[in-house]
Amino acid sequence: MTEATEAGDAGDEGAAVEVRLDASGADLEEPAAVARQIPRASTLAPGTRVFVLATAKDDAGVLRRLLGPRRAPVLRSTLCTALLVRGYVDLGAGKDGAWGKAPSS
Secondary structure (H helix, E strand, C coil), X not given: CCEEEEECCCCCCCCEEEEECECCCCXXXXXXXXXXXXXXXXXXXXXXXXXXXXXXXXXXXXHHHHHCCEEEECCHHHHHXXXXXXXXXXXXXXXXXXXXXXXXX
16 A cells, blocks of 8 residues: 655645555556556645655565565656656656656646
């Protein structure tokens, strides 16, 4: 299950959402699989920033539950493509992930 953490008010220019991807049963090399875990830009207030972490949690299986989740890396190009598909603008990427902004109108 994807985790999203919000900061700021919905109408606030400083509003932001952090998305933590879930690698369980997902092919994270496919932008479509990553995009399904990111909220559509149209569902957020205009100007809301979204940051998607470059590592996904994989806690599928009994051993993973006992030993703790494995971190699966996700390519920045895949993250940016997924953000573009979901309608975000002003995209960027860094070592820790990729980001975009819900369009103003």
